[in-house]
Amino acid sequence: MTTLFDRLWDAHVVAPLDGGAALIAIDRVLLHERTGAAALNALSEAGRKVQDPARVFAIMDHIVDTLPGRTDRTLMPGGQAFITETRAAAQAAGITLFDVGHPDQGIMHVVSPELGIVLPGLTLIAPDSHTCTQGALGALAWGIGSSEAEHAMATGTLRLTRPKSMRATFSGQLAPGVTAKDMMLALIAAHGAGGGAGHVVEFAGEAVTALDLEARMTLCNMATEFSAFAGLIAPDEVTFAWLKGRRYAPQGASWDAALAQWRALRSDADAVFDAEIAIDASTIAPMVSWGTSPQASVPVTDAIPADASSAMLDYMALQAGAPLIGTPVDAAFIGSCTNARLSDLRRAAALLKGRKVAAGIRAICVPGSSAVRRAAEAEGLDRVFLDAGFEWRESGCSMCFFAGGESFGDGSRVISSTNRNFESRQGLRVKTHIASPETVAASALAGAIADARDWAHG
């Protein structure tokens, strides 16, 4: 009868609170430079201490430049203060810092799994909505605001009203050329950007267990675009093999003990969820967004819906009923906590190999972490991207969002492997189409939105 979420929740109840809420133990807190200083400084100004600094990590990812040879200086006006103040506050609090230039620097949701900071069965929070990415390892991981980050660091807990549970079951097998990104866009398009509101969504089914761990992270990453409290996948042998030997994962006898507990982290066959969604994975096609919400997405081969919102169409300068394929783009971006891991870069590079991006296209690849960058370079992927006409960057969140510094041109159209297509998200009046790294690579080659399946090397 018990769900995986029930097991995670029950294992972390410190004390019941009035009205059905509970004080929940928090095992890991991650901070970044965009809000880290605000949270740490507010704590110290209130005379409070970080309760267990060894379980708090700060990572420079949000506004740090990604140009080669970067320093603390940023293209974002005033950005340097976010970096220097977060560094000073992190050092004063005694928490572990992956600073600019540190070999483990990168986007927090790429770095944390790489180092085994997140583990199955943990609770992990960060003041970043894409913290749900890390639910792919069987942890209860979710984004919070600055006040909650302060609360978690000061008390080791959060006050929570228990979310509801939902299971999204992807049955069957994905067709060739269809990815975890397409699964999530298809789910959100079908059920709405608010469809998961208030629920911890467990992703299950044959098409989910068939995904490698990096693709599972892509799936859970966009749980927040579904308005879910968190995304979750039961850990299995794929998870354990991936984690073994990582720096912060248990070692030796402790690993064996952990593994015995982690194998029980699954929903019972007769588990009852508050809501269930079923999707036939074999029917999913490569998806591209056409509007300014992730729910405004369609198969790349489809036309823009006849009943599309006119406000969205006006912003995007598109017409209802028109085909998406062939829409000219100005830029292509491969990066972000959604789709910038080694497997993402490999799949994009496989399409780019021996080809050039179309004339006039600005194409940028930003590896998800410094470790991903090194691994990609070790297998020559940097050369593939550079030879194709892509910029090859240092790691960070980069142009997933516009903080007043680097941007695509005013009003330009961008095909992007990121997670949000909101108005002006990537720059003033920029029109963002979100898609898989393959679709971004193929569109960069075509100079227009393209079906990556047409660009596969024979």
Add this chain to the structure above:
Amino acid sequence: MAEPFTTLTAIAAPLLRDNVDTDAIIPSREMKSTGKTGLSDGLFAGWRYLDAARTPNPDFVLNQPEHAGARILASGVNFGCGSSREHAVWALAEYGVRCILAQSFAPIFHGNCIRNGIVPVVLDREAIAALAGREVQVDLPAQTVRCADQCWTFAIEAEAKTMLLEGLDAIDLSLKHRDAIAAFHARDRAQRPWVYLEQNHG
């Protein structure tokens, strides 16, 4: 610590669209300092201003005389979706907003509202349509919203209601459970020793 909330009577400024995201509420480019203040000028900047000189867009609701300085907003589905930035709530609070009436809220934004004394009220589409642009009375103890001769009740978690009504500091409240927290850690450390890291492990 937030200002306690009991009742509020004001016009509900209509922002009648779905999926109002936190990038729209406070664009990242408007988050210029590491602090929590100085944000209200950037509130809804992309919609509120026509250009870099911040010429007001006359079509945007908060630029209309009857809605300038609005204390209550009325909106659609999934309000506050997207980025977890608490700056969105800080900007709204600094502008003067104390209550948002919407069909649903994104969970992180909802939590941020509670911590900053903004009351998130969920009402159905018909109710929102009926009260948008009109004077409403929000009564948190009674969990009602009144508009002329109509009255709707709303649900809110008991924990959230208490925090809002009393403007309580959550950290102080939770630290009263210090002994339970220590007992949990002692018990849990024996069961899951790998959770507890040594400092400077890296």
